[in-house]
Each structure stands twice: as structure tokens, then as C-alpha cells.
Amino acid sequence: MPFFIRHKDLKPVKPTPNPYSSRLPWWRQHMGLWPLLCLLLLGGSFQFSPHFHAFAEQVFFEKVSWLEGVVARPFHAVASLFAEATAFRQDMVSLRSENEALKWKTQALSRLHAENAALRRALHVPDITPYRSIVVPVLATPYDGLHHLFLVGKGSAQGLIKNQAVIVPEGVVGRLEKVGQEVAHVLLLNDRRSRLPVMTVSSEQKAILAGEGDGFPVLVYVSNTRNVKRGEQVVTSGLGGMFPVGLPVGIVEDVVNGKIRVRPYAPFQKLDWVHVLQLPATGEIGRALEECQG
Amino acid sequence: MKVSQGLLSFLVKCLPTVCIAFLILCGCSMQMGGAPLLPVLYLIPVYYWLVFRPTWLPIVSLLGIGFFYDALMGRELGFSSAILLFSALGLPYVRVFITRHVFYLMWGLFCVYSLVVLCLYGLSGGILFRSWIYGISLYPLIAWCLSHFHVRCDAYV
Numbered sequence: 001m002p003f004f005i006r007h008k009d010l011k012p013v014k015p016t017p018n019p020y021s022s023r024l025p026w027w028r029q030h031m032g033l034w035p036l037l038c039l040l041l042l043g044g045s046f047q048f049s050p051h052f053h054a055f056a057e058q059v060f061f062e063k064v065s066w067l068e069g070v071v072a073r074p075f076h077a078v079a080s081l082f083a084e085a086t087a088f089r090q091d092m093v094s095l096r097s098e099n100e101a102l103k104w105k106t107q108a109l110s111r112l113h114a115e116n117a118a119l120r121r122a123l124h125v126p127d128i129t130p131y132r133s134i135v136v137p138v139l140a141t142p143y144d145g146l147h148h149l150f151l152v153g154k155g156s157a158q159g160l161i162k163n164q165a166v167i168v169p170e171g172v173v174g175r176l177e178k179v180g181q182e183v184a185h186v187l188l189l190n191d192r193r194s195r196l197p198v199m200t201v202s203s204e205q206k207a208i209l210a211g212e213g214d215g216f217p218v219l220v221y222v223s224n225t226r227n228v229k230r231g232e233q234v235v236t237s238g239l240g241g242m243f244p245v246g247l248p249v250g251i252v253e254d255v256v257n258g259k260i261r262v263r264p265y266a267p268f269q270k271l272d273w274v275h276v277l278q279l280p281a282t283g284e285i286g287r288a289l290e291e292c293q294g
Numbered sequence: 295m296k297v298s299q300g301l302l303s304f305l306v307k308c309l310p311t312v313c314i315a316f317l318i319l320c321g322c323s324m325q326m327g328g329a330p331l332l333p334v335l336y337l338i339p340v341y342y343w344l345v346f347r348p349t350w351l352p353i354v355s356l357l358g359i360g361f362f363y364d365a366l367m368g369r370e371l372g373f374s375s376a377i378l379l380f381s382a383l384g385l386p387y388v389r390v391f392i393t394r395h396v397f398y399l400m401w402g403l404f405c406v407y408s409l410v411v412l413c414l415y416g417l418s419g420g421i422l423f424r425s426w427i428y429g430i431s432l433y434p435l436i437a438w439c440l441s442h443f444h445v446r447c448d449a450y451v
Contacts, residue, residue, distance in 0.1 A: 060362075144330050144415070147367055
């Protein structure tokens, strides 16, 4: 049997500008022009009407990601079933011991908690409310060499909103870029379009963490790069109101010629579940939202 | 159930589009050593059908596939469609090379085509090279599957 099947019609075929027969009706003869017209309109809308372009992108995203969700969900379920089955016994043993340790720790902390609350009241320090979060499964990680995204299995129907912070216990993962009805896109920290306000812990330098498309985003707009040292921890600065203050982001990997590369804490390749923070909107975003609602 | 010949023929002609969409869905998360498989992976069936059966992959389907890919990958909507439309303009000229012992020539032309498209997509450096190598290595396998698929579908059209 030949490796590659030879076709019966072996004569060379001359290229023709229109592959359709001339016997087709007139509207089908000119069908090739319509896509070009659509593309031109789309390009024009991108340039001159961003609102229409954003609407078109959202509509396509909703449809396509729903389909991707349908395809990816069974694979995710089977994969997590296997992973859970193999790690179940080991996890149970470790969780039991961890639970016992946490019980003792909770008992010790309850006294401190009451004392802390009393001191806060005495000093008139407002209470810090813990952030609520929604746990969402990672369905797929579409990657084309430039864009770093996660497709997660919950959407606006479950209360997700665009630009919410996405974290894991290790650190920040990214933010919600597009939110559909049942699925959403998470823009990761190392994507080229990602910008995150951060600060270094020891040198207290505020900066923007900009993705470069590889595994190491860089710090830009640092006022004094000489103060930043290798191995220093980077946390969110809370500017802009999208992320709360102090979430761990990564550590400074190296500083070469003023370029500060950061290694994110979040293990992007190993994530099956992420947390989406339900933050009260504050700062510029909060004001903008209030204006919109008003 | 009796299916009319016209409907059957139409369904068979839709199969290349469905096959490309399925390949995009399955391959969107695949990567080897940090290099993605996808842009080249979905270019293989596009190239195959545009060269061997351009009428089974009409321009409207290419436009739809481009939008589908852009929406899934978070790219600017319409960019892939434009690339695929230009492919549809250029690839029929490869048909003049279809002769009896054609496979290596077709493979070589695909290497050139995929490299150009990857550069247009904006890939560079090691990722471009590795992604391209993975894609052209997969070409014989996928083209072999597609050629079997093609011959069987020919019987219904």
C-alpha cells in the first residue's frame, strides 16, 4: 500500500482565478467578494469604531468558546477523574494530618483574633473583610506562540465580571479578559498585553509588570532600578483598584542593563483550578462603574 | 432514511471545514517544549484542501475558520481570515505541480507556505523554528489521513 494515495486525476490543472463554474447564479459568482468586504468593514471598525469591533469580538468569543467548552469539558472531567483516583488515598492521609494541625492552630488563633478585633476597635482601624472568591476549572490553555490564555469553565452566569483578578494560592495568575455566558478567557501575567501594577517588597519600588510573551515578565516604569535586587519579592500595589494590595506575584529573577525580569510564583503549566476574586470595585474602575450605573 | 444526492454531496463538502475546526479545537492547548503546534497544525488541512480540492473549501468557510481561530486564540478578529483569503488566492497556483510523483514537492511547498504564514502571524526566534519543525514533521501523517478521507468522500460526490 503506498504511503501517500495517488489521485486518479493526475493531469496538471491550470490555475483559474475563479474556481466556480460560470453556470452558477450571479450572486454565487460574486460570493468571493463578500468575505473581502466583511474583512474591510471589520478592519475599518477596528480603526474607526472600537465599540462595534468589541461587540463583534464578544459575539464571536461567546459562540466559539462555548463550543470549545463543550469539547474540552469531557476531557477535563476524565483527566481530573484519573488524577483524583491516583492521588485520592495519599491526599486523604495528608489532609487528615493537616486538619489536625489546623485545629490546634485555630484554637490558638481564636484568642489572637479576639484580641486583634478589640485593638482594632480601640484604635478605630476599619475591619479588613476577606475577599470572596469563585473557584473555576481551567478547561484549556490556548497557545499560539504569542498569546498566553486560559479558558475557564465559568462565566457571567456565575457572577464573573471582566477584569476580575485571578489567583491561585501560590500567587497571581492574571485577570479576566473576556467573559462569556458560561466560559471566560484569563489573560495570564506573561502575555504581551498584560499590565499589572506591582511593587517590590524590600526596596518599595512601584512599577508595572509587563508581559513579554515568554516565562518572565519585566518591571517597567521603575523609578530607581538600582535599588531593586535579585531575589526580591514582588507583590501587587493595588493601584487602579483591580487587584488588592499585597498579593504575591513573583520574585526578581535578574537585573540586566536596567531590565528587571520577574519569575511568577503561579505554576501556569500545572493549574487545573483557579480562584476569581470577587472584589468590591474601588479606585478609577469603581468610579467608572458607578458612573456607568448612574 | 433516504438522503438526496444533493444533500449528501453538500454534507461531504462541509466535512473539510468541520475537520479543520475540530483540529483547531483539539490542538489549541497542545505545545511541545514551549512551542505551540497550532498555527501550522491547522494550516496542513487548509493547504491540502486548497491544493487538491479548492471547491470543498470555499472562501466563506475560510473566512469562518479564520474568525473561529481568532476568537479562540484571543487574536485581533479578522487577521487569520485575511491570511486564509490570501492563501486561497495563492495556493491554487500550486495545483500546476500536481503530477504522479508529487508528494515531496507538495511537502516542500507546504514548508515554504507554513513558514511565510508563521512569520505573518508574528512568531519569531526559537518558537517560530520549533513550531515550524513540528508542523512540517506532522504534514506526512495528516496528509496521509486526509488523502484517505478525500478518496472516500470522492465516492459520494
